[in-house]
Amino acid sequence: MPELPEVEITRRGLLPDLPGRKIDAVVVRHTMLRYPLPPALDRLLAGHILRGIDRRGKYLLFRLDPGTLIVHLGMSGSLRLVPAAEPPGKHDHLDLIFGASILRLRDPRRFGAVIWVKGQVNAHPLIAPLGIEPLSNVFSGGWLHDATRGRAKAIKLFLMDSHAIVGVGNIYASESLFRAGVDPRTPAGKLSRKRCDRIVSAVKATLGAALAAGGSTLRDFIHSDGSSGWFQMQHLVYGRGGEPCRLCGAKVRLLQLGQRSTFFCPRCQR
DNA sequence: CTGGTCACCTGGAAGC
DNA sequence: TGCTTCCAGGTGACCA
Numbered sequence A: 001m002p003e004l005p006e007v008e009i010t011r012r013g014l015l016p017d018l019p020g021r022k023i024d025a026v027v028v029r030h031t032m033l034r035y036p037l038p039p040a041l042d043r044l045l046a047g048h049i050l051r052g053i054d055r056r057g058k059y060l061l062f063r064l065d066p067g068t069l070i071v072h073l074g075m076s077g078s079l080r081l082v083p084a085a086e087p088p089g090k091h092d093h094l095d096l097i098f099g100a101s102i103l104r105l106r107d108p109r110r111f112g113a114v115i116w117v118k119g120q121v122n123a124h125p126l127i128a129p130l131g132i133e134p135l136s137n138v139f140s141g142g143w144l145h146d147a148t149r150g151r152a153k154a155i156k157l158f159l160m161d162s163h164a165i166v167g168v169g170n171i172y173a174s175e176s177l178f179r180a181g182v183d184p185r186t187p188a189g190k191l192s193r194k195r196c197d198r199i200v201s202a203v204k205a206t207l208g209a210a211l212a213a214g215g216s217t218l219r220d221f222i223h224s225d226g227s228s229g230w231f232q233m234q235h236l237v238y239g240r241g242g243e244p245c246r247l248c249g250a251k252v253r254l255l256q257l258g259q260r261s262t263f264f265c266p267r268c269q270r
Numbered sequence B: 001c002t003g004g005t006c007a008c009c010t011g012g013a014a015g016c
Numbered sequence C: 001t002g003c004t005t006c007c008a009g010g011t012g013a014c015c016a
Helices: A004-014 A041-045 A141-148 A155-160 A170-180 A193-216 A218-223
Strands: A025-028 A052-056 A059-063 A068-072 A078-083 A092-098 A101-106 A113-117 A253-257 A260-264
Touching (some): A004 A193, A004 A218, A025 A041, A141 A193, A155 A170
Antiparallel strands (some): A025 A092
């Protein structure tokens, strides 16, 4: 589920409540996510103050004095704040207990990850190779043009390559390329500088709109019972195969690109 | 290095 | 109703 906006919304939702508070205890109910959970997590974390929550790509970084707890939500993960009395559900694998509140990790598919790093987080093998942040100023048309020279892979796959650009997942890649008017199959290296400018603007606008949409439901999102899932945004093409394009009325097409469903308007995107 | 494919795991929806 | 099949928002590992 979560792409960059959902992860960032999660982070912002937790910021008013958690930093500065002490982790009293940790409960682990399922030790195997994408990787095994760090052993003796309770001993590592209990008694320490959560100093801050940062984000790198889709990874959330919980900063403590002795180290950093990295959390990735995978495909189906979510973090919520619940009252201490709330009984855990079937897929609630990890609780960080802060007094009367619990930070609870739910992840039915268990593609997420929880990792403990003692030293420099940026040197961790999962973090070090990550690409640039799409909402930073580094991500510009000039950068994209340079980075794609000589690359044959489809632009959609390039946008989704976390070693190039972080945080752009399958939904927002389709949405961004629709906004940019670019066919997702276009070889990245063939894009003109002008089209790179358009794509960069579109990615920033798409992620920005999702952040704004999530921001409006932020408190419900973090403090809800979880039944509502992720916040909804009206998609322009994603999930709309066969339906009319919202701009021109042509049938939205669905095809596989890198084994991921890809939606686009054959008339608006060339 | 690059690009392409597979695997990890569960649940919900669609099809019969 | 119940079974089967397909599909899902991520990404590291592995291959040629």
